[in-house]
Amino acid sequence: MNHSSTSAYGLWSLVIINSLIFIFFAFSFFKPQTKSDWRTFGSFSAFIVALFAEMYGFPLTIYLLSGWLTKKFPLVDFFTHDSGHLLHTLLGFKGNPHFDVLHILSNILIVAGFWLLSSSWRILYKAEQAKTLAISGPYHYVRHPQYVAFILVMFGFLLQWPTFVTLIMFPILVWTYVRLAKREEKVVEQIFGNTYIKYAKDTPRFFPKDMSFINRKEGHSRA
Template structure:
């Protein structure tokens, strides 16, 4: 196997950096916070394990890939961007449309995560319903952010484990969102009912002004 893999120090460092970023933005306190962070962390660890540690997906598909692309060494790290090859892109995979879109989604996701947490933190300190900023556009911007980040990573480095995990994690976030809505309804009553009727759960209302 190419020396481009087996870099377990990079697996640990990259996983720790992204998990720490997420942790610093959401500052988990409740069980729900820890569950959402834990689900995201599992995805990140699985991703970087294949990106720098052991390319399980490439190993599993090696027979099929070698038949279709006999001239390509998929164990070279640059060729691990499978969508780059499968969709017929040429040149440096870090500058193809998918990778650029991936970077944009990841940056936007972390921006939403940071902005939403600041609004939620202020609302919790004042014991009021969070409905400003990104919470004025959708009811669960933090989960929207996690989905954007994970989907962004899938665009640049899809693997079998992360492709399997992604819909499962989206389902988990939907369940957590519904559970949180029940708690908010019990705490804020009619105010939350109005907020729920006028604000979508996940898909943001772009026309609304974010304060």
């Protein structure tokens, strides 16, 4: 359904509501405790706010591209909400953008990201309580499933609503998460020594290589 330009943007109440919903979801699944956790959560929250600010508040990206867009697509009103899904239009998709392949893939990535975030936290919480190393569940496949989860959610949102701000933020945040992951690994290695060294040797940092369902024994500190 198309919205008029007056109703598609300037809806700051929707910016606040949608931002709070997704930030609350992330908070409830991630439950930040350390300074590193809060830094991760804060950067993700900033991404979410920037996204919804353009989705419902002020369409900065569309304004900046308006000259080129009107020449390339003279019959399209890019200040309606549906046309704000730029990839849908630029790639020549037809019909409702909320049901195209990009939007469906986006929803899958977002749901998968939040599911991974929740699953990882449960394993990690039990491991921290037992003061052991978490190597079961998502930690059986990658050493930093929670960072992978945040990246999946952000990439999912980029597929349905890319903006200049979020496109700039995304690689910066990925780089930040990689740095945080390496820093945390040094701390965990000091705590668990050879146990963590062997785990790190067998388990990739971000990209799983072993998709078997053979679980390892549980335990862990944050890695």
